[in-house]
Amino acid sequence: MSKALPTRSENYSEWYNELVKRADLAENSAVRGCMVIKPYGFSIWEKMQRALDDMFKETGHSNAYFPLFIPKSFLSKEADHVEGFAKECAVVTHYRLMNDPNGGGVVVDPSAKLEEELIVRPTSETVIWSTYKNWIQSYRDLPLLINQWANVVRWEMRTRIFLRTTEFLWQEGHTAHATEAEAIAETEQMLEVYATFAEEWMALPVLRGIKTPNERFAGAVETYCIEALMQDTKALQAGTSHFLGQNFAKAFDVKFQDKEGKLEYVWGTSWGSSTRMMGALIMAHSDDAGLVLPPKLAPIQVVIIPIYRDQNQFDQISAKVQELMKDLKKRGISVKFDSSDAYKPGYKFAEYELRGVPVRLAMGARDLENGTVEVARRDTKTKETVALEGIVDHIEELLENIQQSIYNKALAFQKDNSHKADTYEEFKEILDTKGGFIYAHWDGTPETENRIKEETKATIRCIPLNAEAEEGVCIVTGKPSGRRVVFARAY
Amino acid sequence: MSKALPTRSENYSEWYNELVKRADLAENSAVRGCMVIKPYGFSIWEKMQRALDDMFKETGHSNAYFPLFIPKSFLSKEADHVEGFAKECAVVTHYRLMNDPNGGGVVVDPSAKLEEELIVRPTSETVIWSTYKNWIQSYRDLPLLINQWANVVRWEMRTRIFLRTTEFLWQEGHTAHATEAEAIAETEQMLEVYATFAEEWMALPVLRGIKTPNERFAGAVETYCIEALMQDTKALQAGTSHFLGQNFAKAFDVKFQDKEGKLEYVWGTSWGSSTRMMGALIMAHSDDAGLVLPPKLAPIQVVIIPIYRDQNQFDQISAKVQELMKDLKKRGISVKFDSSDAYKPGYKFAEYELRGVPVRLAMGARDLENGTVEVARRDTKTKETVALEGIVDHIEELLENIQQSIYNKALAFQKDNSHKADTYEEFKEILDTKGGFIYAHWDGTPETENRIKEETKATIRCIPLNAEAEEGVCIVTGKPSGRRVVFARAY
Ligand SMILES: [Zn+2]
Ligand SMILES: [Zn+2]
Numbered sequence: 014m015s016k017a018l019p020t021r022s023e024n025y026s027e028w029y030n031e032l033v034k035r036a037d038l039a040e041n042s043a044v045r046g047c048m049v050i051k052p053y054g055f056s057i058w059e060k061m062q063r064a065l066d067d068m069f070k071e072t073g074h075s076n077a078y079f080p081l082f083i084p085k086s087f088l089s090k091e092a093d094h095v096e097g098f099a100k101e102c103a104v105v106t107h108y109r110l111m112n113d114p115n116g117g118g119v120v121v122d123p124s125a126k127l128e129e130e131l132i133v134r135p136t137s138e139t140v141i142w143s144t145y146k147n148w149i150q151s152y153r154d155l156p157l158l159i160n161q162w163a164n165v166v167r168w169e170m171r172t173r174i175f176l177r178t179t180e181f182l183w184q185e186g187h188t189a190h191a192t193e194a195e196a197i198a199e200t201e202q203m204l205e206v207y208a209t210f211a212e213e214w215m216a217l218p219v220l221r222g223i224k225t226p227n228e229r230f231a232g233a234v235e236t237y238c239i240e241a242l243m244q245d246t247k248a249l250q251a252g253t254s255h256f257l258g259q260n261f262a263k264a265f266d267v268k269f270q271d272k273e274g275k276l277e278y279v280w281g282t283s284w285g286s287s288t289r290m291m292g293a294l295i296m297a298h299s300d301d302a303g304l305v306l307p308p309k310l311a312p313i314q315v316v317i318i319p320i321y322r323d324q325n326q327f328d329q330i331s332a333k334v335q336e337l338m339k340d341l342k343k344r345g346i347s348v349k350f351d352s353s354d355a356y357k358p359g360y361k362f363a364e365y366e367l368r369g370v371p372v373r374l375a376m377g378a379r380d381l382e383n384g385t386v387e388v389a390r391r392d393t394k395t396k397e398t399v400a401l402e403g404i405v406d407h408i409e410e411l412l413e414n415i416q417q418s419i420y421n422k423a424l425a426f427q428k429d430n431s432h433k434a435d436t437y438e439e440f441k442e443i444l445d446t447k448g449g450f451i452y453a454h455w456d457g458t459p460e461t462e463n464r465i466k467e468e469t470k471a472t473i474r475c476i477p478l479n480a481e482a483e484e485g486v487c488i489v490t491g492k493p494s495g496r497r498v499v500f501a502r503a504y
Numbered sequence: 505m506s507k508a509l510p511t512r513s514e515n516y517s518e519w520y521n522e523l524v525k526r527a528d529l530a531e532n533s534a535v536r537g538c539m540v541i542k543p544y545g546f547s548i549w550e551k552m553q554r555a556l557d558d559m560f561k562e563t564g565h566s567n568a569y570f571p572l573f574i575p576k577s578f579l580s581k582e583a584d585h586v587e588g589f590a591k592e593c594a595v596v597t598h599y600r601l602m603n604d605p606n607g608g609g610v611v612v613d614p615s616a617k618l619e620e621e622l623i624v625r626p627t628s629e630t631v632i633w634s635t636y637k638n639w640i641q642s643y644r645d646l647p648l649l650i651n652q653w654a655n656v657v658r659w660e661m662r663t664r665i666f667l668r669t670t671e672f673l674w675q676e677g678h679t680a681h682a683t684e685a686e687a688i689a690e691t692e693q694m695l696e697v698y699a700t701f702a703e704e705w706m707a708l709p710v711l712r713g714i715k716t717p718n719e720r721f722a723g724a725v726e727t728y729c730i731e732a733l734m735q736d737t738k739a740l741q742a743g744t745s746h747f748l749g750q751n752f753a754k755a756f757d758v759k760f761q762d763k764e765g766k767l768e769y770v771w772g773t774s775w776g777s778s779t780r781m782m783g784a785l786i787m788a789h790s791d792d793a794g795l796v797l798p799p800k801l802a803p804i805q806v807v808i809i810p811i812y813r814d815q816n817q818f819d820q821i822s823a824k825v826q827e828l829m830k831d832l833k834k835r836g837i838s839v840k841f842d843s844s845d846a847y848k849p850g851y852k853f854a855e856y857e858l859r860g861v862p863v864r865l866a867m868g869a870r871d872l873e874n875g876t877v878e879v880a881r882r883d884t885k886t887k888e889t890v891a892l893e894g895i896v897d898h899i900e901e902l903l904e905n906i907q908q909s910i911y912n913k914a915l916a917f918q919k920d921n922s923h924k925a926d927t928y929e930e931f932k933e934i935l936d937t938k939g940g941f942i943y944a945h946w947d948g949t950p951e952t953e954n955r956i957k958e959e960t961k962a963t964i965r966c967i968p969l970n971a972e973a974e975e976g977v978c979i980v981t982g983k984p985s986g987r988r989v990v991f992a993r994a995y
Contacts, residue, residue: 042631042635043571043578043631044574044622047571047573048571049570049571050568051568052566052567052650055567055568056566075544076546076550078546078549079533080533080534080535080539081624081657081671082538084534084535085612086609095610100601103573103596103599103622105594105597105624106596107594108592108593109592109593110576110593118576118577118580119591131594132601133572133596133624140533140534143534144533144534153846159543180572180573355644
């Protein structure tokens with residue numbers, strides 16, 4: 014580690030950028046807005062994928078794969094979808110290169126122009142519903158519960174690693190149902206899957222809510238979302254689940270014969286989460302020394318560093334460590350023994366702090382004598398000397414403890430940064446001095462929502478699912494409102 | 505199942521196409537040459553991915569992710585690479601659509617033209633080596649052992665599901681090394697990983713060999729491959745591993761400081777396997793009744809079908825089955841109980857045969873009385889009645905037995921369809937009457953190779969790694985040759 018990170022209070026944004034780079038998570042590529050996810054970063058993403066994928070399968074979904082390319086004409090089929098969505102995207106117009114007749118490398122072969130341009134998928138509703146048309150004839154074919162893991166491209170003007178990139182990795186679920194009620198239940202179930210994943214794996218407390226029509230997914234009847242709070246008190250949407258009604262079924266003419274033999278349009282949902290969650294994970298928990306990873310998503314949960322003067326000491330420590338590693342692995346704990354002699358222990362300590370390894374063990378000559386090991390936890394940076402006897406149980410409990418304690422800290426932060434505002438003045442003051450989630454009354458109109466956004470850069474993150482009925486008046490117009498909605502400045 | 509499959513002897517090609525469709529493996533999409541991989545097909549691919557990924561990780565590799573898009577200029581940097589490779593590809597020229605001013609949906613926004621066109625990756629050597637330049641400074645940064653799972657696009661004129669599609673899924677390993685010897689050892693190790701996967705998981709015996717310069721990967725110094733034989737006696741290349749020498753390091757200026765402080769170019773390898781293996785798996789083992797899956801790659805290893813007259817019988821069978829399923833699952837055996845009453849047992853039998861489920865259990869009233877179950881194996885289509893006592897051990901052994909026996913059958917087929925030819929006449933006769941692998945002497949020139957290809961459509965599949973030295977003369981030119989190479993007509 015050459016120099017220290019910028020601190021969060023100094024420059025949160027620079028802190029994030031540097032952390033992403035120095036912890037070997039990702040970097041910008043030669044292609045504007047597209048990132049390279051580096052091995053360490055990708056191994057975190059793989060853990061997220063595995064956990065989510067298991068949850069999708071437990072709830073009855075299967076994976077499949079649909080084409081990268083979407084015929085341009087598909088995008089126009091669902092009117093709202095094309096209006097709200099599909100403009101900023103990568104367009105394939107040709108299918109061949111040729112040697113530059115003037116000798117300058119390769120050029121596009123003008124004779125190889127596609128009859129219809131292809132769009133690199135920004136999301137796959139259109140291509141998937143055009144396929145579902147052939148898969149669904151009868152109520153027996155329903156529900157159809159499919160997910161795909163894929164790359165998608167949205168031509169973003171301002172990009173930020175993980176948070177907003179031109180190409181990103183995600184999963185998109187697309188389901189089809191016989192009834193409206195079943196589709197809504199599916200939409201809500203998948204929101205709960207995302208919320209559970211955020212809370213139990215990412216240690217990230219989230220609000221569950223519904224988007225306003227303004228913020229709704231293009232083509233959806235209702236968009237559900239989970240919203241988390243970052244350490245700079247800005248909000249981040251970490252997953253969305255859409256009830257599509259019959260919109261895509263109608264656009265692509267997907268009907269089924271019900272039990273009575275009647276032909277009906279199918280009801281749909283879609284839901285997605287992406288590498289953006291990597292950004293949320295980093296920004297929610299990490300500190301000025303580097304990443305703080307919840308143990309359940311840490312590629313390395315325990316690192317062991319030997320502290321020795323000579324080969325003899327090293328050999329003795331190494332023998333103890335091998336034994337310990339075997340026991341830890343038996344419990345399913347991932348452990349790394351960093352025995353390289355290229356770097357000093359102090360350097361290694363800082364490196365693994367930077368990378369967010371939850372537990373660090375250090376073993377030296379005195380530990381050998383006393384049958385102990387030094388145990389340091391990354392989240393609180395506390396250390397203790399622990400007897401090797403029973404150490405595996407201790408570490409297992411410690412990892413659970415860290416997972417819970419990172420969550421508790423984030424939850425306390427969220428509570429501390431949730432405020433009520435009853436007037437527009439108060440609202441603006443909280444926004445400028447404290448940020449966070451602001452619970453306020455709103456008259457339900459897009460006009461007021463837009464005005465607030467223009468004047469304050471705050472958006473309605475969601476109408477919380479658990480919002481209590483409360484009579485009040487809109488902070489801007491004074492019109493009546495039946496419950497508070499959640500505002501925030503957001504990523 | 506509406507009607508029977510075409511038979512292999514009738515029309516092998518139609519048999520394959522229909523099987524892929526009817527067994528719910530994949531289908532053509534609305535985009536020419538791009539396929540939809542359906543849930544059942546994808547679940548087989550997931551099993552392949554998991555097994556390969558575990559092997560990559562056991563051999564020290566990490567996954568990462570590199571951009572989908574490659575700047576056009578990158579392709580010209582490695583001269584052979586662009587010559588041999590990069591012409592037929594999808595070219596992104598624009599990044600925005602707009603509403604058609606004439607009201608016809610959306611059109612490409614002419615003002616959103618990219619300064620430099622982007623190519624949808626046909627393979628990622630160029631973008632990865634341009635990244636490695638920043639990752640590699642010293643011998644300490646080596647070896648760099650990275651793999652990515654990704655989609656790639658090659659604009660194919662004649663496509664065939666799984667075997668040759670415009671977009672396909674694959675993994676591509678890209679490694680960097682300090683020495684030539686280490687890079688060659690890596691290339692050979694990964695070939696062996698592919699061969700082991702083919703033989704132990706896919707139950708598919710393969711030849712390990714080296715490609716002739718003609719068939720070499722564009723930009724490689726040496727291409728290793730594994731070659732399998734399909735039931736129509738045509739060969740199929742199922743994986744390749746390339747020793748890149750310093751070609752890409754020189755093209756992208758990737759140097760490292762060695763232990764003596766000298767600056768040297770890095771040595772590289774790349775290796776890939778794709779959804780094409782799905783085609784190989786299907787074509788190698790399946791029969792006229794449908795898929796035959798090796799148990800290790802079967803999404804459902806055991807299906808249980810109840811045969812009953814009334815609810816009471818069903819309940820009794822169901823109780824027994826629940827118990828059995830618990831025991832099977834405990835052993836890690838994937839099992840499905842098809843209790844639906846929408847279809848008759850005979851229909852279900854045919855369906856699971858079509859889908860290649862290795863073991864089918866049927867339980868009826870007499871089985872209840874006798875404490876037995878009917879066990880049918882898919883590969884040989886034999887049935888036996890087995891006591892429920894000890895059935896789990898029996899099934900576990902049966903699955904291993906099926907795995908081995910599918911392999912043995914394919915190995916016998918490969919042996920029966922490997923021939924030696926000592927004259928060009930003999931060669932052509934074998935090719936036209938028997939097909940398969942033909943071992944023949946060749947003078948080592950691309951001219952002779954091309955002539956044989958033009959005249960017979962047979963190509964040199966590989967120079968086998970285990971080929972014995974044998975003095976002989978080229979079947980075409982009569983020039984001396986030191987060992988036989990393997991010819992075949994191929995997919
Ligand atoms: Zn407050
Ligand atoms: Zn023979």
